[in-house]
Amino acid sequence: MTITTVIPTYRRPALLRRAIESVLAQSYQDVQVRVYDNASGDTTTREVADIAARDARVTLVRRAENIGAAENFIRAFDDVSTPLCSFLSDDDYVLPGFFARAVSALDENPGAGFFAGSTLEHDVEGGVRFAPLLSWPREGRYEPSESVLRMLGNKHPTWTGVVFRTQALRAAGGFDRAAAAVLDVDIELRVAARAPIVVSFAPCAVYTTHADSVLANQTAAVAAGYERVLENIDAVPTLSPEVKRRFDARWRRQLRLKLVEIAVKSQVRGDAAAAQEAARELCDRYGSRWLGGALAALLGTCARLPAAQSLLRRFEARRVEARAAHARDQVAISEERRRPA
Numbered sequence: 001m002t003i004t005t006v007i008p009t010y011r012r013p014a015l016l017r018r019a020i021e022s023v024l025a026q027s028y029q030d031v032q033v034r035v036y037d038n039a040s041g042d043t044t045t046r047e048v049a050d051i052a053a054r055d056a057r058v059t060l061v062r063r064a065e066n067i068g069a070a071e072n073f074i075r076a077f078d079d080v081s082t083p084l085c086s087f088l089s090d091d092d093y094v095l096p097g098f099f100a101r102a103v104s105a106l107d108e109n110p111g112a113g114f115f116a117g118s119t120l121e122h123d124v125e126g127g128v129r130f131a132p133l134l135s136w137p138r139e140g141r142y143e144p145s146e147s148v149l150r151m152l153g154n155k156h157p158t159w160t161g162v163v164f165r166t167q168a169l170r171a172a173g174g175f176d177r178a179a180a181a182v183l184d185v186d187i188e189l190r191v192a193a194r195a196p197i198v199v200s201f202a203p204c205a206v207y208t209t210h211a212d213s214v215l216a217n218q219t220a221a222v223a224a225g226y227e228r229v230l231e232n233i234d235a236v237p238t239l240s241p242e243v244k245r246r247f248d249a250r251w252r253r254q255l256r257l258k259l260v261e262i263a264v265k266s267q268v269r270g271d272a273a274a275a276q277e278a279a280r281e282l283c284d285r286y287g288s289r290w291l292g293g294a295l296a297a298l299l300g301t302c303a304r305l306p307a308a309q310s311l312l313r314r315f316e317a318r319r320v321e322a323r324a325a326h327a328r329d330q331v332a333i334s335e336e337r338r339r340p341a
Helices: 013-024 044-052 069-078 098-108 144-150 166-171 177-192 222-234 241-268 272-284 289-304 306-338
Strands: 003-009 031-037 058-062 084-087 114-122 128-130 140-142 162-165 197-208
Touching: 003 013, 003 069, 003 098, 013 031, 013 044, 031 044, 031 069, 044 058, 069 084, 069 177, 084 098, 084 166, 098 114, 098 162, 098 197, 114 177, 114 306, 128 306, 140 144, 144 177, 144 241, 162 166, 166 177, 177 222, 197 306, 222 241, 241 272, 241 289, 241 306, 272 289, 289 306
Parallel strands: 003 031, 003 084, 031 058, 114 197
Antiparallel strands: 084 162, 114 128, 114 162, 140 197
8 A cells, every 4th residue: 555655844955855765764665755845945846856866756846835834734635645644744754664564553454544653752852852652551453432532631643653544534524724723633533533543652753843843832823723623523423422521621621731831831932922822812711710810920920020930941941851751761661561572
């Protein structure tokens, strides 16, 4: 079964080369790499042409104008015609053996909508910062009633390490522009709500977090995407009312915590306006007046007092490092369990 790997890109030619080469180096060779250049206007065309000259599996689509990151993914999927597909950001890469594992698992589970391997979130120095899938209780097949709940709490598979059945994506309705801020989570949930999925703890991909990444610069505007996810899950006819109720309650809590996170990260990076906007949304629209008010007061104090700002910065750094330490422990345990006796 042929896998089409979609790689949207914008002005990261060196990292793009790494992403492409990681796909071409897979032991499973029945792949197509389609690069969608979002009007970079730099050396991207030359980099891709150099690779395509020696490997005909690589093709380039050049956008006449920048259509935005989410729209670039959405339109790229419209071109996919192979049985399987994957999505790879230009600053990420896949690990050896990923596609072979995915195809084998999907062959063994013909009804599964996608295979998800463990994606390790790295910082720019290569240190592990997060490994969401390693928090799941087991490897193997998950039915919809369990998988959609397992994805809550930021534990959804990072789609860098996911291979989808193209038909399963289309059966779920394809990408939803209204969920653009959480495009990846939304489509994973809608596929998993309709079909089983297969999970592996084997390291399959690397997601790189850095100052210019989408997650590092989120604003309160993501709330609209979160609300759209609730609408989409509620519309799935095969999920029971009880699963939908539990999902709704926990997803709304996740949204509130996301707004707190956005407020803190925005304040730490010096964007006080974005921080206050997140606090207002939490207070005025999402029923957390006490929390939103307290958060707004904290942010105001940080804006006035450098010492408070410094304390908040240290607190956030320690929180991130604690999560990273937990992730490193999870990776070490997983590697030990996978090591032959």
